[in-house]
Amino acid sequence: MSYYFAIIGTQDNPLFEYDFGTSKQGGDGMARFTEQARQLNQFIIHSSLDIVEEVQWTNGQMYLKLIDRFFTSYISCFLTASNIKFLLLHQPPTTTSSSSSAGLPPSSSSSALTSSSTSTLVQPSHSSSSSVLPSLSTLTGGSNASTTTLGGATRTSTSIAANPTSPQTEEAIRNFFAEVYENYVKAIMSPFYKTNMEIRSPVFRARVAAAGRKYL
Amino acid sequence: MSASKASRLGEEIWKTRIEKVNAELVVLTYGTIVAQICKDFENDYTEVNKQLDKMGYNIGLRLIEDYLAKSNTMRRCSNFRETAEMIAKVGFKIFLNVTPTITNWTSDNKQFSLVFDENPLADFVELPDDGRAQDELWFSNILCGVLRGALEMVQMQVETHFISDVLRGNDTTEMRVTLVRYIDDELPPEDD
Amino acid sequence: MVIYSFYIFDRHTECIYSKTWLPPPSAATTSQHDIPTNNSTSGAGSANSTDPHHNPMRSARSAVSAANKASDDAKLIFGTVFSLRNMVRKLGGEDDAFISYRTAQYKLHYYETASNLRFVMLTDTGTLSMRNVMHQIYINLWCEYVVKNPLSPVEHKGGAGVRNELFELGLNQFITGLIAR
Secondary structure (H helix, E strand, C coil), rough: EEEEEEEEEECCCEEEEEEEEECCCCCCCCCCCCCCHHHHHHHHHHHHHHHHHHHHCCCCEEEEEEEEEEEEEEEEEEEEECCCCEEEECCCCCCCCCHCCCCCCCHHHHHHHHHHHHHHHHCHHCCCHHHHEEEEEHHHHHHHHHHHHHHHHHHHCCCCCCCCCHHHHHHHHHHHHHHHHHHHHHHHHHCCCCCCCCCCCCHHHHHHHHHHHHCC | CCCHHHHHHHHHHHCCCCCCCHHHHHHHHHHHHHHHHHCCCCCHHHHHHHHHHHHHHHHHHHHHHEEEECCCCCEEEEEHHHHHHHHHHHHHHHHHCCCEEECCCCCCCCCCEECCCCCCCHHCCCCCCCCHHHCCCCCCCHHHHHHHHHHCCCCCCEEEEECCCCCHHHEEEEEEEEEEEEECCCCCCCCC | CCCCEEEEECCCCCCCEECCCCHHHHCCCCCCCHHHCCCCCCCCCCCCCCCCCCHHHHHHHHHHHHHHHHHHHHHHHHHHHHHHHHHHHHHCCCCCCEEEEEHHHCCCEEEEEECCCEEEEEEECCCCCCCCHHHHHHHHHHHHHHHHHCCCCCCHHHHHHCCHHHHHHHHHHHHHHHHHC
């Protein structure tokens, strides 16, 4: 499981980003994004902001749970009272773990997926997030297939890494957000921090990393 | 007054006679002041230190009266060592609820260090990462001024400065206090 | 108990506050109408005592002379307590403190803070020690209303910042309460 975490300011400006991998079940905490996926992640997160705006007034919660999905990338969101968005993109490993993938059909769908997502990525029209959406809709058939197989494969597993929609994952991410939020508040309490300024604090980064290790 | 008696006194005053105020309010207020001074002086940190010290000095000139009133001090400290005890165990205790450790005396008993295990002014603070603040800014420099102003009112001229600060990445926060001289009583002007 | 007058001197030996309740006995025989009347105050260097029974020229002159006299009194008192305090320390050691002296007419009480603020009170001869009273004035009135007033200067040159409404009111109430007891 690879994660990409971003804090988005009130002007939809990025304040902080950090990618990491799971530390559960022997994970080494390293993100397994391809170079292209790394860049794509920013666009996915950015496009999710539209969904956040739709969802944010529907309930009074700060934790909006899973709000968006792009192929195998799942996006969870947490809103602060001052309209700062914490977005976590989590992506189960594309090559599913050996034991559970045994029963799967050949990984043609996922490999097809990666190739198609690569193809969308090389499109020059990626300068704005809206251009990602049409390409998403053209490919929904493929992504649907892949998620059902993924869901079927990991239903037996309680691992949060392999199952992005399970209640355990939801809870783990809630805890992660809660801890990050606490540290975020401390970081912005520094007198030298101004609203919507990029968070450069190495201490904060270390604490986010620690929260990631602890819960994800 | 012995060290243990001083800490008992500080504890008692803190518990009974001090009005408490939300610590975060103080932290944010002080932090904002420092940040604003940094802005006003365009990050000339030497000047910022100077301004903080000056502000502290003006606070100290008044704060001493409050200290004397609250601690019911009727007599002077008999020596500088006693003064140090009272500063650490009563003064800092009742105004900031911290008790810095007194250490590193010089042999002539005129210089000592206050080592702060915790510094309520610096909670949450991270110095600007402009590459200079870490080397030049003494964030809590106001405390130096307060001490200097307060001691001047009780006829001690001292020199105070920080020599390390955890905010800068040092292991401790340490302030050096040096007694320059005792100030003599002022005499009334001669009548013509 | 009768309280005649009250003075505060700062560390620069200047009289920064004075208040007279009754004419001190020493002045009673000489020039009674030149003394500020009951409950009026006379600051250091400020002339605020007027007497309606005199013509303007005369009253102006007497006001000036009263002010001069008040400031002379203050200087005299400071000189006295300063010398006595130093003498006491010389004879009794650094920790000894001068507390009061008494004449046939009045008693002078002295209290000094560690910040070299000096309080002096003149009362009748039968009054017990007023040291504690002056300590209370320092803690409850001086610190609260003068020191903690952010608009008042740190150094009270010419009495600046001392003579504010709250301090005045508080002192009056405190002293009136004492006398009534």
